[in-house]
Amino acid sequence: MRISELARRAGVTTKAVRYYESLGLLAPERLANGYRDYTEHDVRLTQEIRALGGLGIPVERTRPFLECLTAGHRHADDCPASLVGYRDAIDELTQRIQGLAARRAMLVAHLHQAAHRGSRISAADEGEDLMTDYTSLPADLPAPEDDGASAHLPGTKVPRLKLQGTGGTAVRLDTFGAGRTVIYVYPLTGRPGTDLPDGWDSIPGARGCTPETCGFRDHHQDLLAAGADGVFGLSSQDTDYQREVVERLRLPFQMLSDPARSLARELDLPTFEAGGLTLYKRLTLIIRDGVIEHVFYPIFPPNEHADHVLTWLRDNPLQKW
Numbered sequence: 001m002r003i004s005e006l007a008r009r010a011g012v013t014t015k016a017v018r019y020y021e022s023l024g025l026l027a028p029e030r031l032a033n034g035y036r037d038y039t040e041h042d043v044r045l046t047q048e049i050r051a052l053g054g055l056g057i058p059v060e061r062t063r064p065f066l067e068c069l070t071a072g073h074r075h076a077d078d079c080p081a082s083l084v085g086y087r088d089a090i091d092e093l094t095q096r097i098q099g100l101a102a103r104r105a106m107l108v109a110h111l112h113q114a115a116h117r118g119s120r121i122s123a124a125d126e127g128e129d130l131m132t133d134y135t136s137l138p139a140d141l142p143a144p145e146d147d148g149a150s151a152h153l154p155g156t157k158v159p160r161l162k163l164q165g166t167g168g169t170a171v172r173l174d175t176f177g178a179g180r181t182v183i184y185v186y187p188l189t190g191r192p193g194t195d196l197p198d199g200w201d202s203i204p205g206a207r208g209c210t211p212e213t214c215g216f217r218d219h220h221q222d223l224l225a226a227g228a229d230g231v232f233g234l235s236s237q238d239t240d241y242q243r244e245v246v247e248r249l250r251l252p253f254q255m256l257s258d259p260a261r262s263l264a265r266e267l268d269l270p271t272f273e274a275g276g277l278t279l280y281k282r283l284t285l286i287i288r289d290g291v292i293e294h295v296f297y298p299i300f301p302p303n304e305h306a307d308h309v310l311t312w313l314r315d316n317p318l319q320k321w
Contacts, residue, residue, distance in 0.1 A: 006038040010046035020049060020059065025066055044069060048076045057089050137208055143300045144205030149270035150283055150297035158290050159266035163234070165254040166243045171232070173263070178289045179229030180318065182309060183256070185269065186212060186235050186302075187279040189245050197275025205282050206274065208302030209235075212282070213249060215306030220252045223306070226313035232256050234263070236279060270297075284309060288318075 007014045020026045026045060028036040045066050052062045064081035076082060162170040173183075186209040190196045201207050216223070216231055223231055234256040235242070242255035258264075261278060264271055270281040283297040284305065294312065299305050 001038045001043075003036055003038065006043055006046060009043050010050060012046060012050055017046065020046065023060060025049065025059070025063060041070070052076075055089070056093065057085065061085060061089070137211060137301060137303055138201055141207055141301070142202065142204040144281070144298035146298050147270070149281070150295045153267065153269075153285070153292050153295045156267060156292045158287055158292065159263070161262055161266060163256040163258050163263070164239045165232075165256050166239060166246045167254045171254070171256055173287070174290045176287055176290070177229060180227055180293070180313070181287045182216075182223060182228050182231045182284065183234050183287060184212065184216060184232075184282075184284040184305070184309075185263075185280045186233060186282050187272075187274075188235055188237050188277075189213065189242075191244065191248065197277065200274065203272065203274055205298055205300065206272075206279075208282075210245075210249070211303035212299075212305050213245070213251065215303055216253070216309075217249060217251050219306040219310050222310055223313065226310055227318055228313060234258060234280075236261055236277075267292075286312075 003014050003017055007017050010017075017026065021028070026038075026042055028038045028042055031037050048065055048069060049059055049062050052065060053059065062085075064079065064085050065076035068079035068082050069076050071079070073079060077086065158174045158176075160172065160174050162172050165171045187206055188196075189209045197203075197206075213233060216233070220231060231253045232255070233242075233251075233253070236259050237257060238259055239255075239257040242257055245251070246255055258280075261269075261271065261280070263269060264280065269283070271278050272281055273279075281297075282299045282302060283295060284299065285292050286294040286296075286309075294316075296305065296308065296312075299308075
């Protein structure tokens with residue numbers, strides 16, 4: 001067969017085939033007209049080179065595997081030399097992992113130093129892990145109970161309240177229009193280098209703001225397609241802090257800042273105390289034409305909440321009042 005057919009069947013380029021030949025891994029016969037004549041065995045060898053490359057074994061290190069096939073074995077790793085090739089590749093990968101782990105440790109150390117520069121408390125004294133993964137949740141996270149704190153909200157008019165958005169302008173909550181707007185209210189988002197309040201994981205409903213936010217990010221287009229005109233996050237954190245979250249998590253929607261908890265006072269929203277702070281309890285408002293149409297409360301688990309909102313929108317298509 002011609003080189004183009006071999007390349008097509010093996011899933012490589014003709015340039016790659018010529019390179020394999022230059023290394024002596026392929027040795028096709030030559031026809032009288034000078035053209036190369038490849039066989040089914042050459043196809044098998046080329047496919048093996050490609051498969052081994054997918055495992056991270058360089059072309060130059062595939063020779064023992066190809067020789068095993070040429071010797072008549074059914075599999076390229078049926079020979080002792082092939083197993084040695086696997087072990088060598090594993091050893092090299094282990095060294096690379098160790099090197100990356102060392103570089104990561106150095107970066108963490110620099111992050112500790114930079115985050116605490118000028119602080120009265122050193123990273124060593126504080127003993128914090130700046131690489132805390134705020135996107136995952138502990139398996140034993142306590143679930144919040146329904147205390148009835150949101151029962152009065154459905155049917156309530158949204159107050160004439162302006163909150164600063166991460167888009168650079170103030171957003172008036174009572175002017176969203178006749179469509180549905182989703183506002184998920186959360187306590188606070190954590191980020192590397194910033195402490196969460198003591199005992200945060202043990203407070204029912206506290207942990208999970210970042211996974212919840214990532215859920216709304218990932219389902220943003222689905223929510224719009226299901227009838228939402230817009231999605232907003234809302235917390236008592238300041239706009240600069242929220243803007244960092246928007247940029248770091250690449251959110252396609254705005255966050256609203258309510259440091260004075262004005263919405264809580266206007267609507268009697270539930271809050272809780274943690275670390276000397278008064279924070280919003282997690283809930284989500286579906287607002288339509290200036291009125292709260294539906295409330296999600298309590299919310300658990302937070303990482304699945306965007307799915308719950310999406311399901312509700314799909315199950316409750318817009319109807320006239």
